[in-house]
Amino acid sequence: MEKSVFKDPGMFVMVGIGLFIMTFMPLMLDMFAIMQITQYVVLAVYALSLAYIWGYGGILSFGQSCFFGLGAYTFAVASINMGSTSIPFILAIVLPSLFGVLLGYFMFYGRLSDVYLGVVTLVVTLIFWKLINHTAGPQYAIGNARLGGFNGIPSIPILNMPTANGTMMDPVQMFVTFMVILILVYVGLRLLISSEFGRVTVSIRENEVRSGLLGYDVRRHKVIVFSIGCGIAGMAGAMWATYQTFIDPNAFSLEMSAKVLVWVMAGGVGTLAGPILAVVILQWISLKLGELNLMNNFVLLGLILVPLVLILPKGLLPSAKQWSLDLITLWKRRREDLETEKSNRGSSSEGVQR
Numbered sequence: 001m002e003k004s005v006f007k008d009p010g011m012f013v014m015v016g017i018g019l020f021i022m023t024f025m026p027l028m029l030d031m032f033a034i035m036q037i038t039q040y041v042v043l044a045v046y047a048l049s050l051a052y053i054w055g056y057g058g059i060l061s062f063g064q065s066c067f068f069g070l071g072a073y074t075f076a077v078a079s080i081n082m083g084s085t086s087i088p089f090i091l092a093i094v095l096p097s098l099f100g101v102l103l104g105y106f107m108f109y110g111r112l113s114d115v116y117l118g119v120v121t122l123v124v125t126l127i128f129w130k131l132i133n134h135t136a137g138p139q140y141a142i143g144n145a146r147l148g149g150f151n152g153i154p155s156i157p158i159l160n161m162p163t164a165n166g167t168m169m170d171p172v173q174m175f176v177t178f179m180v181i182l183i184l185v186y187v188g189l190r191l192l193i194s195s196e197f198g199r200v201t202v203s204i205r206e207n208e209v210r211s212g213l214l215g216y217d218v219r220r221h222k223v224i225v226f227s228i229g230c231g232i233a234g235m236a237g238a239m240w241a242t243y244q245t246f247i248d249p250n251a252f253s254l255e256m257s258a259k260v261l262v263w264v265m266a267g268g269v270g271t272l273a274g275p276i277l278a279v280v281i282l283q284w285i286s287l288k289l290g291e292l293n294l295m296n297n298f299v300l301l302g303l304i305l306v307p308l309v310l311i312l313p314k315g316l317l318p319s320a321k322q323w324s325l326d327l328i329t330l331w332k333r334r335r336e337d338l339e340t341e342k343s344n345r346g347s348s349s350e351g352v353q354r
Helices: 009-028 031-055 065-082 086-108 114-133 171-194 196-206 208-213 218-244 254-267 273-292 297-311 316-353
Strands: none
Touching (some): 009 031, 009 171, 009 273, 031 065, 031 171, 065 114, 065 218, 065 254, 086 114, 086 218, 171 196, 171 218, 171 273, 208 218, 254 273, 254 297
């Protein structure tokens, strides 16, 4: 059972690290580094969407990029037509969440098994990717926003300051805003997991049949958990679109779905901090490998990830925790052995003196 979030020092450590990065990184790094870290922040929010529904809801979605792309395109189309970004940003959360409710209703109330659930989410993502790729003509427009097909939608408005009469954020302001969003999403999910709803969700993950026999509506809980994850993915998509000021069908691609699966697996399924850590490490490695120009960086990254998953099957963070506990246990045993040895020596010397 998930312990109280206020008794877990790990959450306060993560929040403290986040606040430190948000406060001091803009003062210590140049603009390029800030923009690069902003990318990591956006992708970390995206990773949290799957980390929650898979790690705590037991719902493995192979098509999480569907909701990421839907949020990105919703924000792009709405912001271009409205001229502001506040309402489009909210719509980018609401629309994917509602679509998640609709899709989740058919999947969970249809009692699909985990395998078919993964297939359905994957197929839905491929449908969106194929559909958006075939919207290149001028007739494919929603108001003033042309979908652009495989060319994408350019000139997406930059996120506006909520209290500055439509003033666009500069890169530092965007970084700080996105860090606040990441911290709020992390804390919100931790509070949700520690609540009664979260405990029921974890119990459903552990034993769905027993939870149903105890009187809980398993399907309703799964739909709610799935829609929350979809809304977070949609929000990450909106952040991605305004960060790049451009979006194309690659937001729906299998690459984006595969990446988030790798981040959650590498960081540790059943944790929230692990996928955030994995995003930063793996994206940084991918960037450095791309600079070397030795071979395709995805191939090199795969060569790194396969041994990593085999060596650390539980993920980075759970393995690190286990190693720490093992070292502490070993140190305590060593200390007890030394104390026992000293006491035995003392007893022996007293016997000799007598």
